[in-house]
Structures are given as C-alpha cells and as structure tokens.
Amino acid sequence: MAELKYLCGFGNEFSSEDPRCPGSLPEGQNNPQACPYGLYAEQLSGSAFTCPRPANKRSWLYRILPSVKHQPFIPAACGDLTEKWDQVEPDPNHNMRWRPFAIPQSTEKIVDFVAGLHTICGAGDAKSRSGIGIHVYTCNTSMMNKCFNNSDGDFLIVPQQGELLITTEFGKLMVEPNEICVIQVHFLACVCIARTLFGPNLERLNCLHATGSTLRANGLANPRDFLCPVAWYENREVSAGYTVINKYQGKLFACQQDFSPFNVVAWHGNYTPYKYNLNNFMVINCVAFDHADPSIFTVLTAKSTRPGVAIADFVIFPPRWGVADHTFRPPYYHRNCMSEFMGLIKGHYEAKEEGFQPGGASLHSIMTPHGPDTECFEKNSVADLKPERVAEGTMAFMFESSFSMAVTKWGLETCQKLDKSYYQCWEHLRSHFNPNWKPPKH
Missing domain, CATH: 2.60.120.10 (Jelly Rolls)
Structure with a gap:
C-alpha cells in the first residue's frame, strides 16, 4: 500500500x-x-448551528x-x-x-x-x-x-x-x-x-x-x-x-x-x-520539588457543564526526566473525586512494575485509596535522588472521569481476566512511625 x-x-x-x-x-x-x-x-x-463561529x-x-x-x-x-x-x-x-x-x-x-x-x-x-x-x-x-x-x-x-x-x-x-x-x-x-x-x-x-x-x-x-x-x-x-x-x-x-x-x-x-x-507529546514536569498533578499529562479533554470538571480526560505517562529534590518521585497515595481507568500500552509502569502488564488495565473508583505498591514505596523512600529517566520504553494512559463508573458483568466475570489478588500489593506496607524522630542537622 x-x-x-x-x-x-x-x-x-x-x-x-x-x-x-x-x-x-x-x-x-x-x-x-x-x-x-x-x-x-x-x-x-458536530455542533449546533447556533454555536459561535470559533x-x-x-x-x-x-x-x-x-x-x-x-x-x-x-x-x-x-x-x-x-x-x-x-x-x-x-x-x-x-x-x-x-x-x-x-x-x-x-x-x-x-x-x-x-x-x-x-x-x-x-x-x-x-x-x-x-x-x-x-x-x-x-x-x-x-x-x-x-x-x-x-x-x-x-x-x-x-x-x-x-x-x-x-x-x-x-x-x-x-x-x-x-x-x-x-x-x-x-x-x-x-x-x-x-x-x-x-x-x-x-x-x-x-x-x-x-x-x-x-x-x-x-x-x-x-x-x-x-x-x-x-x-x-x-x-x-x-x-x-x-x-x-x-x-x-x-x-x-x-x-x-x-x-x-x-x-x-x-x-x-x-x-x-x-x-x-x-511520542509528540512535549512533557511539562516538576524541576524543583514535590510531585506535580497528573493533569499536566492531559492530551485530550471532554468538558462537562461544570467549569474545570471533565467528563473525561485522556492522560498519558510518557518517558521523561525525574529531577525533583527531597521528593517521593512516584505517584503519591491518594483518594480522588474522579474515577481513574488506566491501561498500559508497553513497558513497565513505575508504581507497579510487576502486576500491571501491557494489554492489561486497572480501575480506581471515586474516593477509593490507591497508590504505589510496597516494593515501589520502600525503594523510592531511600533512593539516591539523582536525575534519572522515568518510564523509559513505557507508555501508560488514563481515562480520568467525573462519573462514578459501574463495572459490567463481562468485566467482573465473563472475561476471566480480573486479578482478584490486586489488593495484596499493599498488604505488606508497614508502619515507619517514630515518635522520637528529630530533623537531621545540616
């Protein structure tokens, strides 16, 4: 052709x-x-006749x-x-x-x-x-x-x-x-x-x-x-x-x-x-400290009637440099007022390198806690924070929606692909609390 x-x-x-x-x-x-x-x-x-010209x-x-x-x-x-x-x-x-x-x-x-x-x-x-x-x-x-x-x-x-x-x-x-x-x-x-x-x-x-x-x-x-x-x-x-x-x-x-x-x-x-x-997405990222919101990776958005709230955002996590100082660099633990459906096109997603596979998917429902697995947390809490390539050879994506999504019978049962052990990736998180902790001397 x-x-x-x-x-x-x-x-x-x-x-x-x-x-x-x-x-x-x-x-x-x-x-x-x-x-x-x-x-x-x-x-x-694709729009009403009466829409403004732009x-x-x-x-x-x-x-x-x-x-x-x-x-x-x-x-x-x-x-x-x-x-x-x-x-x-x-x-x-x-x-x-x-x-x-x-x-x-x-x-x-x-x-x-x-x-x-x-x-x-x-x-x-x-x-x-x-x-x-x-x-x-x-x-x-x-x-x-x-x-x-x-x-x-x-x-x-x-x-x-x-x-x-x-x-x-x-x-x-x-x-x-x-x-x-x-x-x-x-x-x-x-x-x-x-x-x-x-x-x-x-x-x-x-x-x-x-x-x-x-x-x-x-x-x-x-x-x-x-x-x-x-x-x-x-x-x-x-x-x-x-x-x-x-x-x-x-x-x-x-x-x-x-x-x-x-x-x-x-x-x-x-x-x-x-x-x-x-590959043409030009990443904007954090260059000082802390972890930027994933909205900086939005490629497309479908607006709702509420300002600033999307029916769906299409977000990707492409290869990029990680340079933030004094920061836990992978995605932080959080609960969200949006539903997050993720898929992996290729490579290894940084927060869950083992169970999340190319061709697979995940759903984190509204206000359901989620975040890095145990191995990711332990490794990155003590990592030497040098500039490094993140997600090299990887492309993950997310549909983030303001709708509370219902899962179908096909998704839960018929497809027979649901990983019922998913919750276990957080089971071994342990307390690091130290009431006698003191800030390091500089």
Missing part, C-alpha cells in the same frame, strides 16, 4: 479533494445548484451518493457491548486490575472490530448525551463490506498491539501502537487490521479538545501534531449488500445498501477524524 498522506493541525479549516477528480470542490459556495462531477453536497454538523464544528462532503440512501435499520446483536450499568451490585472495593485481555485465535473464531467490542465499565446515559463508556476490543480479522457509525458520541481508540487501517468518509488513517485515533460522532469507519490488536477505547465524549492549545503556547499536545486524512473515494457497487452498523442509544442496529459509503470525492471543514502520535 502506498504511503498515506495527512493534513496537519487540530480543529483547522481544511479542504481536500481526491487527485483523481481535480476541481471537485465547488468554488465560492458550499451548496451549488449542481456540484462538479455530478456529486451530491452533504453537510456533517466553536462551530462542521464539514461539507461532496459524494457520489448521499448517506441517506440505505434500507431501514433493524436491531443487531450487541454481544458484550452494553450500557446496562446495573448488571452487578455496587462494590466499594473497586481497586481492580485486569490481566492482558485475550486476543481470539483465528482457528477459534473470526472476530472483527465491532464483534470484538466488550464493555468493561461506564456511567451515564446516551439519550442525554452525558456519560462515558470504556470498552476493550480484541479482534483477528478486518471488516469486510461493513462499517461502523457511533451516533452516541466520539470514539477514542488506543491500539495496544498491531496496526489499524481505518477507512473514513474523509480518507484513510493508519494508526499504530503508541498512536491514538478519534472517530467523532456520526462518522462512518471501516477498521482493517494488519495484525491482531488490542486496545481500550472511550466513547460518548461530547466534545474533545487538544489541551496544548489552551494550557500553553508551546508544549503538551501541540495542535500541528494532530493529523487528519486527505480525501479518498471508492466508487464501488456491492451487489451482495454493504452493512452499516449504527450504535444508537446504547444499542446496535444494522442496515443494508448496495454501494460503498466511502464515496466522498472532496470535502472541506473543521470537523474531521484525526490521529495523534503520543
């Missing part, structure tokens, strides 16, 4: 046309009486056939994809950890991206467009004559093993481990794999923002490092039927049409799918 090309910049106004059809973008107006090449004009709106998200698509041309949707099997947050009783012992999730072997069962979606936890309601769902996908085959549309919100996809070739109406994206991809609400996507893959993803983010544009002029997630596809179309009839899977109000529905939906010859706008390489 030829090398894919991308457009650079977060939230920019772009225009793109397939080079096979030069001049396919109308000049001077969005919706002419007759579009070039006999195309149909179609607008895709906040308005929309794109115009110029396509061979409009997306309205399809048979009626009918209910489809949801498998382990769910929004039933009352499957199991609440449990305050929600420091949970999962071992790496199993990828289905091709000799056992053929599983594509949609069939391989399993809901681990979540909260909220798709009808009110306020909530979060965290899933894992494990699949071993590409989607053939099938695509997926999430009407409930944005999909943030984090591959952990193997590449994804994602075809969208705007063009193609190749997404590899250590990259992320956002397929926004209402976008059609066909996911093909070069190898087996795994990765949690986050849905129902009502609006995603790059934090680099709001926190600092330079650093963190720079807008220029976000890439969106260039226009690419296929004019293909599918006599056997092309299936469009639609996630709507927490359920799956399917419809049939006799042509490929990826027939957009040209487009322009600022509402597009995009990808981002986590």
